[in-house]
Amino acid sequence: MIKAVTGTRDTLPTDIPKWNFLESIVESVFSKFNYKEIRTPVFEDTNLFARGIGESTDIVGKEMYTFVDRSGESITLRPEMTAGVVRALIEHSLDKKQNLNKLYYMGPMFRQERPQAGRYRQFHQFGAEALGSNDPLLDAEMIIMAYDIFARLGLKNLLVKINSLGVPSSRENYKKILRDYLQPYFEKLTSESKKRFDTNILRLFDSKEENDRKIMEDAPLLIDYLDDESLRHFEKVKEALLASRIPFEVDAKLVRGLDYYTHTTFEVVSGSVGSQSALCGGGRYNLLVKELGGPDIPGIGFAAGMERILLACENENSFSVKEENLDLYLVAIGKGLENFIYSNAVNFRREGLSVDLDYLGRSVKAQMREANRTNSRYVLLIGGEEFDRGEVVLKNMGTGEQKIFTKDDFEKILLTVKEN
Ligand code: AMP
Numbered sequence: 001m002i003k004a005v006t007g008t009r010d011t012l013p014t015d016i017p018k019w020n021f022l023e024s025i026v027e028s029v030f031s032k033f034n035y036k037e038i039r040t041p042v043f044e045d046t047n048l049f050a051r052g053i054g055e056s057t058d059i060v061g062k063e064m065y066t067f068v069d070r071s072g073e074s075i076t077l078r079p080e081m082t083a084g085v086v087r088a089l090i091e092h093s094l095d096k097k098q099n100l101n102k103l104y105y106m107g108p109m110f111r112q113e114r115p116q117a118g119r120y121r122q123f124h125q126f127g128a129e130a131l132g133s134n135d136p137l138l139d140a141e142m143i144i145m146a147y148d149i150f151a152r153l154g155l156k157n158l159l160v161k162i163n164s165l166g167v168p169s170s171r172e173n174y175k176k177i178l179r180d181y182l183q184p185y186f187e188k189l190t191s192e193s194k195k196r197f198d199t200n201i202l203r204l205f206d207s208k209e210e211n212d213r214k215i216m217e218d219a220p221l222l223i224d225y226l227d228d229e230s231l232r233h234f235e236k237v238k239e240a241l242l243a244s245r246i247p248f249e250v251d252a253k254l255v256r257g258l259d260y261y262t263h264t265t266f267e268v269v270s271g272s273v274g275s276q277s278a279l280c281g282g283g284r285y286n287l288l289v290k291e292l293g294g295p296d297i298p299g300i301g302f303a304a305g306m307e308r309i310l311l312a313c314e315n316e317n318s319f320s321v322k323e324e325n326l327d328l329y330l331v332a333i334g335k336g337l338e339n340f341i342y343s344n345a346v347n348f349r350r351e352g353l354s355v356d357l358d359y360l361g362r363s364v365k366a367q368m369r370e371a372n373r374t375n376s377r378y379v380l381l382i383g384g385e386e387f388d389r390g391e392v393v394l395k396n397m398g399t400g401e402q403k404i405f406t407k408d409d410f411e412k413i414l415l416t417v418k419e420n
Contacts, residue, residue, distance in 0.1 A: 007121025017321040040084035046074040052083030056199035077110035090294035100132040118276030127303035139264040140240030154318030157271035160248035166230035174225040202255040260287035280304030327353040329371035333383025
């Protein structure tokens with residue numbers, strides 16, 4: 001038997017209502033903040049991600065689904081959306097049409113990671129990008145939107161962590177200080193951290209190795225070496241969060257080690273999903289648009305993992321979705337009325353009712369069971385002696401009450417079902 005590829009999942013009809021609920025909240029919150037949806041292709045030129053995410057990152061280094069297509073081009077399934085959104089902004093000169101573009105997205109992403117709870121190879125993210133302004137209020141806005149979405153889902157066990165990576169000049173200065181601090185410990189570092197020492201030294205704060213962590217415990221922190229402008233920016237972000245009643249904590253070790261990151265970085269973690277606890281992550285990237293060949297405009301964004309959010313919701317039992325009701329089930333009594341029943345079903349549907357009927361030649365009893373299983377609010381019994389008299393029977397499945405209509409009383413039946 002052929003099975004779904006490792007790390008991918010089916011979303012079955014029974015799971016769809018909670019996905020729909022999440023998607024509706026995402027759309028609702030983003031649109032309240034005046035973000036417009038953007039959709040970009042699921043695959044892009046590999047160079048976009050190599051340049052847009054950075055060669056030294058895990059994503060580009062070991063996780064991308066990259067292949068050469070029949071025309072010999074190197075293609076990659078998108079592992080995240082920021083690079084694609086920035087490419088689209090540049091390609092369509094969106095920045096010339098309006099100075100600030102506030103965009104949001106939702107969709108599948110692909111990374112070849114080791115599958116585990118909360119980590120998949122095809123997963124879904126929603127996120128936002130604001131391109132064109134360096135206002136710290138936008139940094140705060142990202143965090144507020146993420147937090148509001150989580151709150152509307154009923155999530156409680158949340159922690160917002162924020163940090164500032166400053167601007168490249170102060171960061172370069174700090175990297176030298178960090179390098180000097182680490183030099184005496186170099187031989188004790190894991191091989192991965194040794195590599196990062198050269199390629200992306202800030203990422204040493206992300207190491208999960210006990211020994212690396214001990215070494216990093218006393219490491220100098222970037223936040224203590226920030227220039228005045230970066231500190232002022234960070235203060236404004238914090239003020240805006242306080243004013244919006246967002247509980248947060250400064251985590252000086254929160255690095256999202258990309259060179260074009262500037263100023264604010266943040267994560268929202270949940271205490272309800274085990275080790276893969278980050279529900280979302282984001283940051284300011286004032287150098288990325290230029291790096292990708294566009295104008296020199298600043299940006300900020302975040303991305304949130306939808307599977308992980310739904311897992312947190314499930315573990316906290318944070319919301320429940322109503323099961324879908326069918327308005328009407330048409331029950332055939334006996335044979336010979338298929339055309340009448342079928343055309344009535346189509347007409348009721350065209351008038352806005354959700355309607356189903358039997359396609360399996362089942363007994364009346366089995367059809368009634370099906371009407372129950374589908375939570376039908378009404379059943380219309382068609383056939384038998386009543387039909388011979390020119391009548392049909394409408395049964396309210398909630399109250400058990402039955403009403404008789406003449407068989408051509410389509411309008412009256414429609415009204416009765418719609419009214420209740
Ligand atoms: P990142 O783009 O790596 O910053 O990830 C942003 C968010 O996407 C994370 O906080 C997770 O919630 C989610 N995420 C990232 N990778 C995966 C994955 N492999 N499976 C499921 N969710 C993921």
